[in-house]
Amino acid sequence: MGTSTPEGRAGDEPPVTDAEWAEFLRRAGEGGRDVPVEPSARARMVAGRLRAEGGATGPAAPWRNRPRKRRRLVSVLAGVAALGLAVVGIWPEAVVDGLSGAVSAGGSDAVPLAPETARPTAAPPGEPFPDAPTLEEPFRGSPAVAWADGAAGIDVPAARAVGGMSKDQVANALRGTKELLVASNLDPATLRGGHPAEALRLLDPLQKDGRVLLEKGLREPREDQDPLWLLSRFDPAEVRVVGGVVKTRGRMTFGKGDRDGSVEIKADYTFVYPLTKAKPGADEVTRTIVRRELTVAVYDPARTVTTPGSLVVVVWKTRSGNSDCARDGDGFLRPRFREDMTGLTPGPSGPASDPYDRSKDLGTLPDECGTVTRT
Template sequence: MPIAEDPQPRPTEGREPGGSDPSGAGGKDPFADLVLDEEFVKGAAVTEQSGRTRMLAARWKHTPPVDPGGRRSVNDGPAKAGRRFGRTPKPPVTDPWGNPRPRRRRLDWRAPLYVVLTIAVLLAALNLDGLRSWYSDHYGGGSSNAHTPVPTVAPETAQPTAAPPKVDEQQPTVDHPWAGSVAEGWPNGAEAFALPDARATGVFSAEQVGAQLQLVKDYLTAANLDPQVIAGGRPEAALALLDREDRDRAINALANPAKDTDPTTWFSRFDQREAVQVGDTVKVQGRITFEGDGDKGLLVHADFSYVYAMRPGPDAAKRAASPQPPTGGQPPTKPAAPKDGTAKPVGLLVPVGLLVPVGLLVPAADVAGDTWTTRTIVRRVENFRFYDPARYRVNPKKLVFGEGGGSESANSSCDVYDGYYHPEFDQFAAQSPDAPGSRPTGPTTDPYDRRKDLSTRDECGAASRL
């Protein structure tokens, strides 16, 4: 009986009926000289399957196997690629023999970002004080000396019933000239000159009233906000808007400043040798109203407070240590006003908290951002009268001052009438405790409190806050 390994029956060694020998071996075993060495195995034409393979093949012939799922073999072929995040997958990269080749990984953009962030954190850790200072300057927090902005306030529409709230006391500097002042939230410059709705009044139509209100606004801007005038220049634009009689009075006050003819009651001016405006922003708060004057004319009221941020001029320390200018008469030399309308004179380098002797003053084109500054507050109440042109010979395009009004200032040397305001700086205050004209004698008042009318007492008081 043949066995499974033999493809054909073995020879019978001549024992078949008839005595034939199909193998031609003459009764000799044909496998007697067969050597099963490596050469024989390599030259085999047929490779036999293992016993387990033949067993499984016989079983699966009647009962095919069931795929349990979750597992794949090398005979399953490549897996069917699905769509991921709506993108079509790229075909696999293979070598010339069909073997999968690993893809080159694209450079991850997050890696250099992590490196940069790590370096930034390390640098910040090495300079914590500088980081706090930068955060305080940009976001106003993290330090007791940080600048904290105040809420924005709209122009007045009526007389206030309460004083502005207190704010944290802070030392103002060139970088933050409004620190510690309620005026930081006030309108900037002419934004505060909100004109009321014009209406027909007396003999004037609504259109004429609107033109007169605009004329008043132009004058207030030229007299109180012009950088050339603030820098001590001649207020030509403001003078050109005045009627002849009032213009002559103002020109005489500029030429002969004295207690009774003080130009600062008309215009805001500073001596640049002593005080220089920081930037060109003036904080303003107040209101404009109008009414009929009883003679079929028009009366316009302007009540505004102006806050000027000033830094030391080149002679600030020297003037603080010496007597104040004479009370009246023309100063020895006038500072030249800038031609471009922007005050940019030579500055003074004064380190914070350090009183610099006069002999060590260093003129410079600008000052450091932490140089101490101060503020001068001026409240000016002015009445403008527009006469009936049918009854009076007037120029309808010129301003005439009415009765009443006046002005008062805070942080300006007392009893000095040379045509300029003279603010005092904290860094020089200890140098002139007994300088004449520097010590106030009147009561202490809040220059930001606009509930009351101007004081009629001829006294030089102190300011409760600047």
């Protein structure tokens, strides 16, 4: 993984007890409905660069510093041998993120967390045996049960003049950034794989490796032009989002851009999507977790050739937990379900990570497919 910057810019959870282990084996022998699985996680960082030549906007293409390694999804329910291998994933070391709030096992009496104002120092705490999500309570067993609902979790900071941009210009840029996050990660039509007209409208049409590249990816998705770099999309023929809520947590900051007459907004948000299969009668619920680090810029059109009020992508980085690595590049997030993992060879592979951990910059995490410790 790596991070690109615009051309011409200066380089800017306790140990497992015997009782817990016995309880785990008992649950697995009974069919394991409450035993957490360790689905695949896909990790992707893609950075977009803004070229500033002759005062015109026009970024270079997003890049990765090495190809993705593909890993097969495995189940900790495949056999006792696999159970031993997956202990690290089932009982992550308890940690506290330093923010107030508590998550109950069932989730119905969770205390809402205060807004995130700085990067957490650790992952949110987890339960050794989290309750399984249901159609009625799709966030049961997840730290996200205490997170904000949808757009309410995207707080816009108070605007101020910066970088030669007026307070009103900055306020418009911040508002546009929130609208982009909502349109690309929360809009029901976007989640169903529809055309993200509102998200595209907010992006500068002059940016070939921003909006133009995204439009190409929507028409012909592949790994080097993947709409998932910015959009959360699911195949409606396979899955549907449960209920009307997506849980959201993160923060937004801003500062002077790469030149006078510009402002950059940095957004770091995690979205938790509860999903079930689209087939009639489906009742198993799984979750896919997507974290995005997005930097956009707004330029004063009096100083830079740009579309007034539009957003220019400077950097986009994304990492998703519980999305099938073998189907990367097809333009959809592909959640896996417990029923799909029957008979798969045991033995989780790839680096294990907690998709709820917001304590690290995405650019510091391995750029390869691995396993997640929880969903």
